[in-house]
Amino acid sequence: MSRLDSMIRRLQAQRDGIEWAARRISDLGGDVLEVGLGNGRTYDHLREKLPEREIWVIEREPAAHPKSTPPSDRLLVGEADAGLAELARRGVRVALIHYDLGVGIADVDHPLAAGLSPAMAALLVPGGIVLANNPLVGLPEIKGPDTVPLERYFFYSKPDAE
Numbered sequence: 796m797s798r799l800d801s802m803i804r805r806l807q808a809q810r811d812g813i814e815w816a817a818r819r820i821s822d823l824g825g826d827v828l829e830v831g832l833g834n835g836r837t838y839d840h841l842r843e844k845l846p847e848r849e850i851w852v853i854e855r856e857p858a859a860h861p862k863s864t865p866p867s868d869r870l871l872v873g874e875a876d877a878g879l880a881e882l883a884r885r886g887v888r889v890a891l892i893h894y895d896l897g898v899g900i901a902d903v904d905h906p907l908a909a910g911l912s913p914a915m916a917a918l919l920v921p922g923g924i925v926l927a928n929n930p931l932v933g934l935p936e937i938k939g940p941d942t943v944p945l946e947r948y949f950f951y952s953k954p955d956a957e
């Protein structure tokens with residue numbers, strides 16, 4: 796598959812995954828977290844589909860399109876591990892996380908995603924969802940929308956408290 800086709804599939808997976816997850820969390824309380832603002836495309840889609848939710852964003856080097864720049868009091872500038880720790884310190888609980896970090900090289904991206912997984916899981920409310928561009932560890936994987944091929948995007952849900 797060409798990198799162009801791969802990019803198109805990635806964008807489709809993000810759009811379909813966000814819309815699917817937004818429906819799944821409709822009965823859950825909690826904020827939303829975008830890890831990796833980039834150009835702000837997925838942030839903008841989250842904002843459009845979940846207008847009633849607070850949306851937090853972690854980004855080491857904010858440079859999004861001006862129309863997709865989060866309010867400064869919801870943007871944590873810096874490394875993802877520090878941002879996740881800061882949200883935990885503030886007592887933020889989230890129903891949905893979109894994780895979108897990486898350089899497209901598994902040997903680099905997988906350890907990063909694995910290392911950040913526990914801190915993301917800790918912020919999630921029971922039943923909360925993570926959709927991720929790389930595999931996470933420690934949360935049960937679930938099937939995402941039918942339109943997203945396995946291994947194209949990764950979906951997880953925090954089990955309900957016992």
Ligand SMILES: C[S@@+](CC[C@H](N)C(=O)[O-])C[C@H]1O[C@@H](n2cnc3c(N)ncnc32)[C@H](O)[C@@H]1O
Nearest residue numbers: 831832833834835836837854855873874875895
């Ligand atoms: C793939 S882009 C995100 C694209 C975005 N979701 C969109 O739709 O436009 C990843 C972003 O994560 C940021 N980033 C990468 N590693 C990071 C880290 N360890 N901590 C914080 N931000 C990071 C990069 O600066 C980049 O802007």
